[in-house]
Amino acid sequence: MSYRVLHYINQFFAGIGGEEKADISPEIRDGLVGPGQALNPALNGEAEIIKTFICGDNYFANNIDAVCAQVVALVKEAKIDALIAGPAFNAGRYGTACGAVCAAVAKECNIPVITALYPENPGVDLYRKLIPIVESSDSARGMGKAVPAMASVILKFLKKEELCKSDHSCLMEKGIRINMFYDENGAERAVAMLVKKLKGEEFTTEYKMPVFDRVEPRPAVKDMSKATIAIVTSGGIVPKGNPDHIAASSAQNYGEYDFANVKDLLQNEYITAHGGYDQTYANEDPDRVLPVDVLRDIEKEGKIGKLHNKFYTTVGNGTAVANALAFGKEIGQKLRDANVQAVILTST
Amino acid sequence: MKLELHRVKVKKWAFGSATGFANATVTVNKEELTALLLQDERLAGIELHLAHPGDSIRILPVKDAIEPRCKLEGAGEVFPGYIGDVDTVGEGKTLVLDGAAILTTGRLVAPQEGIVDMKGPGADYTPFSQTANLVVYITPREGVVLHELENACRMVGLKTAHYVASSCKSAKADKVDSYDFPPLAEAMQAHPKLPKVAYVYMLQSQGLLHDTWVYGVDAKQILPTLISPTEIMDGAIISGNCVSACDKNNTYVHLNNPIIESLYKRHGKDINFVGTIITNENVTLADKKRSSSYAIKLAKMLGVEGLVISEEGFGNPDADLIMNCWKAERSGIKTVLITDEFAGRDGASQSLADSCPEGNACVTAGNANMLITLPPMDITIGDLPTAEVLAGGFFGSMNKDGSMDVEIQAILSATNELGFTRNGARTE
Incomplete structure (x- = not known):
């Protein structure tokens, strides 16, 4: 008996229409539609496309959760063994839809899923960490290459076989770093890599350098004497006892503390939770890291309008960028909601 | 500069009436060593423990690891500036108790210190599960400030290492390794067909308590300079670090720097290893710019074609690593970097705090944020409550069954x- 496959495609590949039909609601058809004609033979009779789920790209974008739930329900009802979505090439909304249904089905039904996208498709960044994605070209001209690659990978998943080298080479990296033990120590690997680099031979770096977000500085505050100023620190200053248990390194949370009535951070009332520096001087006078005392002074002098009544704090030591980003977004939103005009960020 | 390392293979430590070596075992007179160490008035107590590979022992927090060494012949004494005088070392003969390590521990400068498990899954991640360890547990006197305590603790490790090795001078070496570092004039002429290569050795100097010492000088006060690998083997570089345990260079790894070892292995075959440049990792931008420019200038003066650059620590020093990298590459010197990663517990974050396109050849020592469960051990040496505040531990690290998640x-x-x-x- 062959495995039962569900194929997800959009209105365009179903032959219903282009942009003008992008609002059509989901439709389920038995058997093959559109690219399924090419996909089904590539499954070698070991698996078969039983049903095709068709949805307009705009309809999907406006009803993501509902459509994903419909796909999940169909998978359960029709006893589907695997989901193939797309290929969506460089079609942004379609690619996002393919990623979303695959992620939902993988999570809810725990069956193999696959899609194929062009590396710059926005669906890649959204879903690469959650689902396997075959790298495709930017247009349907790449169908002939994407289809057999998807078929090969999904069949291996279904048969619980190891992926081969060519499977790995056509799958996009999830971007997850996994620890492993090499055969040689790091020093030997480094010198061997240098020898290759010097000879002009091919070498493989063990870590591709990341590309960073750069944040444009905001324009200066026009009138500080009317502005509400907040303070936020990655230096780990917390009330004594560290009530929110912020870790000394690799922080998983941040703290929010009201200090409306605090004029000065006193020794024994505030401490640092930070494990990356000698805590002696921060604990002796926590204002050294979070300068509440001088900010109260300039507030009194009228140089700033008001010091925001809450400060936010975390530990920057060995903390993953993804965590820092999530903290930053939440803190930023809270400050914006509180009509804060500017923030002083202190580190260590 | 020629140095012979006379390696005596050690498999075991024991306590006994006289400190000395026999049958792959180093015997230590507890009272004598304790009395020597307690001469330091900053210390209230010393306890000595033994930990061997396979023992059900957890040691934490470990501050430093030191290999027992002493001079047999040649000028000066090991660990110049601390045990020896400040004159140049790195020539003659040095005794090495190979396979043995001194680990210093105690409730000192937590939270930053490290775990050594002698068995189980944690043992796979630390080289000190494979050494026979003499563990020195230190109790400080009340009122000694942290940086003084760090110094006291550092001295305990160095004194112990030297005391033990000095008591084993009559032991016959199982192996003698010779290292030669010729004068530059000769080095430049040698192996004319091979590319000249140097090593840029970044030393942790973020201070406070993030310090490395070179002949007793705080590395944050140096300009980058040349050093002979043989000086490093004699303990010219000492760790004074209380940073995260995973990627601080303790004194043991300085003494046994594997990059120097690997460069020597390839020397005369694939490369001409002509120099080691030590540089620092200070926190101000001016210092970073000055030190990286100066270190790469030294590499250019040596006329090298390639550099291995090793980092110490993470985060802030990533900026020094990257400056060293692009300044070298843009001068036409090819680089390989050794770093580690803080990619988050799920491995999904970017791993470094700084980056440059020139860093296209990078060796990684792994993602330090990876979680591991360490099963309970029969014996704990040190201070278990520190687990929740040490870097890499967290509140809830300690499980009811005695295991730890870190x-x-x-x-x-x-x-x-x-x-x-x-x-x-690797990336998946």
């Missing part, structure tokens, strides 16, 4: 950036 960041040398271990990472 990031490998907390394990001594787990992601060592001298490439001391086989640990690494």
